[in-house]
Amino acid sequence: MIRNLATFIFYAITCLILIIGSANSQNVIKKNKELVIFPIIEQNLLIKFPKDHGSHDQYRVEWWYLTANLKDQNGEPLGLQWTLFRADLEAENRKNGWNNSQIWMGHAALTNRDSHMFHEKIARGGVFQANVTTEPFEAWIDDWYLKGIDWKNLTVSASGKNFKYVLKLEAKGPLVKHGDEGRSIKSSLGLASAYYSQPFFHAQGWIEQDGKRQLVSGSAWADHEWSNQFITDTQDGWDWFSLNFDSGEKLMLFQVREKDQNYYYAGTWMNASGSYPLDPSQILIQPIEPKSDAHYYTNWTIKIKNLNLDIDIEAINPSSKMNTIYPYWEGPISFNGSHSGNGYLEMTGYIN
Template sequence: MRRDPLHSRLITALLAPVLLLTLAGCEDTPPEGSGAGFAGLGDSAEGYAQARPGTTLRFPEDHGAHPDYRIEWWYLTANLEDDTGEPMGLQWTLFRQALSPPNETPSNETPPTDPQAPGAWEADQLWMAHMAVSRGEQHAVAERFARSHSADPTRDRTGQAGAVAQPFRAWLDDWTLATRVEDPNADTFERLTLTAFDGEGESRIGYRLELTAEGPLVLHGDAGFSQKSADGQGSIYVSQPFWRVEGEVMLAGESHRVSGQGWLDREWSSQLLGPEQAGWDWFSLHLDDGHRLMAFQLRGGGEAGGDYRSGTWITPAGDPRALAPEALTLTPLASATVAGREVPTRWRLEVPSAALDLIVEAPYAQRWMDTSVPYWEGEVIARDRESDERLGTGYLEMTGY
């Protein structure tokens, strides 16, 4: 259902303070000793389902929402070129945050008389969506909020926000990632359309893109369980790193025909981080020889108080090999001042088992996401450290700076 701009601004004004409190996002970094982790993602998750090794994943069902878990996202990044050959980058993310464990009414809500028909302002799920478009020094960002009730089947496809598995659709207002597969018996996640626009006139940004999977889904970690700390916290983590992307991108009111590669992450968890982890550095790389690499480090939460690292080396055929914490090294080499913070934008990334020794650098440092929970997200170029040969492109996300 399309929402008018006034309605969207009203929803944002009403929900932003609630979401900020829920995510503990009132501070960029938690106070020392707070034990909440970055953005509250280390908070205790009693009453929610827990991400654990041995979880059986089922598709297409797991493309949809998991309201028994506290947090979840559908996260797309893409490295594109416009019709003049100029690089462009984009991000679109839909976040879901549960307000209370299943079958527990939030403290500020009145239990509905009929649990199958909650009132219009009763909600147990908050939604947030981010959009970003980049080209050269240009970097534009937009954000929206919504709310829903997981016990309301009548709003399954008509509410302001949601995610359903078959046929696949994930949306907030008119920002929509949806299938373009007509056969209801087929996997409707394999070919998607992403539509999202914001602003008017010279400030208008957005995209309408077609995504076509040219490889399989990839399960990270232990058959989909991605450990995030030495104490065992983690998430269910699945990626589609083989998107071919084509369509139209709008930036500063100008339209560009684009094509390139995309990477979509799906994660759900109830306690993603350990309580002392202050943020993360996450890389997704499309290498020119067809391999893909996902690598991250979470600052804190490792052995003896060090950082916790993990990753996945993916063959051109889509076969994943999990990388243990000792199998990769991430070393910041240079920083830039971004939004008044020192943010590392040049890294050395080593994976000895894949004979990789890379310099990964952001060609444009000013990619700050000035959203309710702020972070850095932008395009990177990967080069061989010894020869300086360009080996691929990708995206880098950094939180907690």
């Protein structure tokens, strides 16, 4: 569909500031004096719950992200995504009703081997079309929601043109703070975000595709992250993995692609009793040629030497591009090798 230019410009500008980040975000900060007053994530970051499940309006960008690896009634793998993004257009942080300077964006997707359905919503802040509250927890945009009394039990729901889903999520493990007490570094220059996850959700509910409803169950993974800036102008984008091992252990892993090929790596190993960050020097993330289409790699090899991990990753559906206003690739994966399991892959910043 050819969208009109004006809408595209508008959304594109909004999205430039959003999570996906962009090559010139650093420039934006330097050139536009207004933007520098956004605070950075300090070293002494102290994340507290339930307060920090909510919105951090003083920061420019924030998201609540849920992905689920499910099985349908026939035992076929199925991926599900629910995301709420928040971005502030101005550092002044205007909060007053329609005058609010925040933009919210929702993405939802349902992916199986044959199809990848997605939908996008956009809203302005201040008028409760989209917002996040903490007690009880509720993140919503229009009639899409992720809500519950706390992060132990949540319900998620969204719908698109030909799909709809409602899942109940029950946490079977603790919340995990990435990096140093939740301060997750994204570049060698020290750019950081506040980032924690709940990777231990058991998910159960129903999905509807083209009017057909069926029961589904599996695991789900929730992320909450906020920052002033995610990548610098020397970086193109990132490849992010959430891996569920058959053993019940979890691995969060990403590489931020530097323009000079000197990539930045980070990861967290998690199980029900605890978690620890990985040593970046031990991480090897390599795409396997050829690309699934002109832009994205959907087969990867991951090695973590000190964990004796050597796995090959394959997308459940290579055509899982989120053809939203700012496109990226996000879809369920499965992996085999030294370990096996499933998970989710996100690739941003590729030329589209």
